[in-house]
Amino acid sequence: MAALEDINVTTLKGVGSALAGTLAKLGIHSLQDLLFHLPHRYEDRTRIIPIGSLHVGDVGVVEGEVVKSDLVMGRRRSLQVTVRDSSGFLVLRFFHFNASQKNQLSEGARIRCFGEVRPGRAGFEFYHPEYQVNPPPMPAPERATLTPVYPLTEGIQQPRVRSLCQQALHYLDRYPVKEWLPDALLADFQMPGINEALRLVHAPPAGAPVPALLEGRHPAQQRLVMEELLAHQLSLLRVREQIQSREALALLPRGDLPDRFRDQLPFQLTQAQERVLLDIRQDLSQPLPMLRLVQGDVGSGKTVVAALAALQAISSGAQVALMAPTEILAEQHYLNFQGWFEPLGLEPAWLSGKVKGKVRQATLERVASGDARIVIGTHALFQDDVAFDRLALVIVDEQHRFGVHQRLALREKGAAGSLAPHQLIMTATPIPRTLAMSAYADLDTSLIDELPPGRKPIETIAIADARRDEVISRVEDACRAGRQAYWVCTLIEESEALQCQAAEVTAEDLRERLPDLKVGLVHGRLKAQEKAGIMQQFKDGILDLLVATTVIEVGVDVPNASLIIIENPERLGLAQLHQLRGRVGRGHEASFCVLMYHPPLSQNGKARLQVLRDSQDGFVIAEKDLEIRGPGEVLGTRQTGMMQFRLADFERDKGWIPVVREAAPSLMGDRQRVEALIRRWLGERIRYGDV
Ligand code: ADP
Ligand code: MG
Numbered sequence: 285m286a287a288l289e290d291i292n293v294t295t296l297k298g299v300g301s302a303l304a305g306t307l308a309k310l311g312i313h314s315l316q317d318l319l320f321h322l323p324h325r326y327e328d329r330t331r332i333i334p335i336g337s338l339h340v341g342d343v344g345v346v347e348g349e350v351v352k353s354d355l356v357m358g359r360r361r362s363l364q365v366t367v368r369d370s371s372g373f374l375v376l377r378f379f380h381f382n383a384s385q386k387n388q389l390s391e392g393a394r395i396r397c398f399g400e401v402r403p404g405r406a407g408f409e410f411y412h413p414e415y416q417v418n419p420p421p422m423p424a425p426e427r428a429t430l431t432p433v434y435p436l437t438e439g440i441q442q443p444r445v446r447s448l449c450q451q452a453l454h455y456l457d458r459y460p461v462k463e464w465l466p467d468a469l470l471a472d473f474q475m476p477g478i479n480e481a482l483r484l485v486h487a488p489p490a491g492a493p494v495p496a497l498l499e500g501r502h503p504a505q506q507r508l509v510m511e512e513l514l515a516h517q518l519s520l521l522r523v524r525e526q527i528q529s530r531e532a533l534a535l536l537p538r539g540d541l542p543d544r545f546r547d548q549l550p551f552q553l554t555q556a557q558e559r560v561l562l563d564i565r566q567d568l569s570q571p572l573p574m575l576r577l578v579q580g581d582v583g584s585g586k587t588v589v590a591a592l593a594a595l596q597a598i599s600s601g602a603q604v605a606l607m608a609p610t611e612i613l614a615e616q617h618y619l620n621f622q623g624w625f626e627p628l629g630l631e632p633a634w635l636s637g638k639v640k641g642k643v644r645q646a647t648l649e650r651v652a653s654g655d656a657r658i659v660i661g662t663h664a665l666f667q668d669d670v671a672f673d674r675l676a677l678v679i680v681d682e683q684h685r686f687g688v689h690q691r692l693a694l695r696e697k698g699a700a701g702s703l704a705p706h707q708l709i710m711t712a713t714p715i716p717r718t719l720a721m722s723a724y725a726d727l728d729t730s731l732i733d734e735l736p737p738g739r740k741p742i743e744t745i746a747i748a749d750a751r752r753d754e755v756i757s758r759v760e761d762a763c764r765a766g767r768q769a770y771w772v773c774t775l776i777e778e779s780e781a782l783q784c785q786a787a788e789v790t791a792e793d794l795r796e797r798l799p800d801l802k803v804g805l806v807h808g809r810l811k812a813q814e815k816a817g818i819m820q821q822f823k824d825g826i827l828d829l830l831v832a833t834t835v836i837e838v839g840v841d842v843p844n845a846s847l848i849i850i851e852n853p854e855r856l857g858l859a860q861l862h863q864l865r866g867r868v869g870r871g872h873e874a875s876f877c878v879l880m881y882h883p884p885l886s887q888n889g890k891a892r893l894q895v896l897r898d899s900q901d902g903f904v905i906a907e908k909d910l911e912i913r914g915p916g917e918v919l920g921t922r923q924t925g926m927m928q929f930r931l932a933d934f935e936r937d938k939g940w941i942p943v944v945r946e947a948a949p950s951l952m953g954d955r956q957r958v959e960a961l962i963r964r965w966l967g968e969r970i971r972y973g974d975v
């Protein structure tokens with residue numbers, strides 16, 4: 285018997301090749317695809333709202349008598365129709381209309397219309413409402429149903445999608461969709477079966493609970509949400525399985541490199557660092573590729589942990605690649621590792637897109653011959669022309685969630701082709717627990733949940749930029765008292781050039797106004813050596829004040845700096861602000877962070893700055909960031925579709941995450957089920973590797 289997923293949409297009445305092409309843009313090819321194209325909301329057309337009780341932004345049905353119909357010649361010609369019911373007046377405004385519409389909407393006509401309330405000159409208005417003249421009686425409340433609203437693409441309108449879905453529903457009787465959720469799970473949560481759920485969401489029956497449906501909390505919706513989250517979880521577990529289907533070099537620690545490294549450190553590792561290292565050491569000594577995420581707050585000391593992991597690989601004769609998402613971050617790591625490893629007789633290699641010509645050639649040779657035991661750089665590390673000798677460990681410092689396809693691609697760079705490298709992922713700032721559970725389901729997680737001893741709390745204040753003079757004298761006082769300060773310039777533009785320019789102007793201004801202080805400037809366009817020179821001067825206390833772009837977000841470590849001014853903090857994400865603030869609070873003095881915002885702040889902007897003032901715990905801040913910005917922004921993967929759900933809403937539905945996480949591993953054995961669920965919910969996105 286044919287299955288719904290084998291029946292092409294062109295089977296439906298009115299679907300020719302043109303419409304099929306449009307539907308394909310929505311990922312819809314089969315009738316099953318169509319039924320899994322789910323309404324993302326509903327309109328409530330079940331009752332007539334008295335005009336007098338409308339508010340701006342309300343969406344709904346009103347009914348009344350046309351009392352006036354005028355052609356208005358404003359900037360744009362429009363037809364303005366005034367409708368009255370017993371509670372008030374409402375204006376319908378049409379910018380496009382034809383003669384017959386104008387006739388229909390004349391004085392005395394009885395009309396029912398559906399629209400969204402906007403403020404108008406003389407009261408509320410509907411623009412281009414859907415309307416009916418001489419409407420039939422409203423269905424009795426017990427027969428009224430909600431109207432589904434579907435995601436659209438160019439070339440197709442709501443009513444068309446609606447009617448196609450209704451047609452497809454008729455096929456469900458003969459070709460029911462396969463139930464892939466285990467009976468036990470359905471029973472535990474008293475969830476309806478898949479066919480019942482699909483029917484209900486596409487055509488809510490009269491009397492179905494309206495508020496639950498509008499909020500997406502109806503059991504039928506929740507069942508689908510659960511299945512969707514499960515499908516995402518399974519797809520990540522499958523990636524993990526694919527990577528681990530290869531063997532890896534078992535890296536057994538040999539020699540004394542790690543011990544010599546520890547001996548030269550001016551501090552002892554924290555217990556948390558030791559615990560995480562133990563996890564890593566065990567993973568690395570297995571002939572199975574490690575897939576481990578290390579999370580820790582700003583300043584918790586992830587880099588040292590990465591260095592020790594690298595040394596375990598190097599000391600057992602293998603090669604290591606360390607990749608960072610930006611040139612600047614990669615460079616910070618390079619300088620750090622250079623300082624640490626050269627005394628051990630190891631010289632890291634540096635590779636970025638900017639390394640060209642002879643230097644590039646020489647570097648590639650060092651990497652290919654295995655002379656370079658560790659290579660540090662950007663994505664350029666994984667271009668085709670880069671051949672490794674015995675690459676066995678890849679360390680990725682992630683700012684944002686790396687695409688899964690990229691993670692899969694790393695597998696191909698392993699030693700001797702058939703062996704996959706171990707992967708160690710470090711995140712710049714903590715990721716909320718539920719988000720990590722779902723977005724990083726392909727990785728094991730270790731937490732560095734402790735800061736090195738002696739870190740001081742940072743007092744954070746928000747000040748409007750009108751009080752810039754006050755802020756400047758505060759900087760002056762601090763520096764006179766022997767401390768050092770950062771002044772961070774931000775810009776909305778992505779352009780690095782403009783950022784640098786802004787920092788230059790600010791530095792000039794501050795030099796003029798603070799003639800007694802030594803003011804330095806760093807930004808991304810300086811050469812690595814210049815940058816390092818200035819940083820060294822700041823470290824040595826030769827400079828009092830360092831003006832910088834967000835370059836200093838990463839890796840900069842000057843304990844005597846106890847004041848940081850961040851201009852226009854409203855332009856940055858919470859995680860980034862938390863990173864920046866983490867540049868101070870590293871010494872013995874009380875530290876301060878001044879967020880100098882440009883008023884007026886939006887409601888949301890105020891809430892965000894308040895979060896920073898209230899907390900210094902990166903995990904708490906990450907949770908708030910998730911609430912305020914949503915998972916796509918927090919992961920920085922809005923473009924790639926990661927965490928873009930059809931029905932699930934991360935905030936609303938995060939209660940399912942632990943359930944799905946618990947259920948998924950035991951389902952992995954059933955290939956057919958796994959593939960079917962992934963295809964059903966992720967469809968083409970999997971093929972394009974976008975997840
Ligand atoms: P992050 O986790 O934010 O990447 P880093 O690895 O840059 O943090 O470490 C922050 C600073 O703390 C660095 O100067 C590092 O040398 C120092 N550090 C790391 N571990 C310890 C420790 N156990 N005790 C004291 N200082 C440490
Ligand atoms: Mg770091």
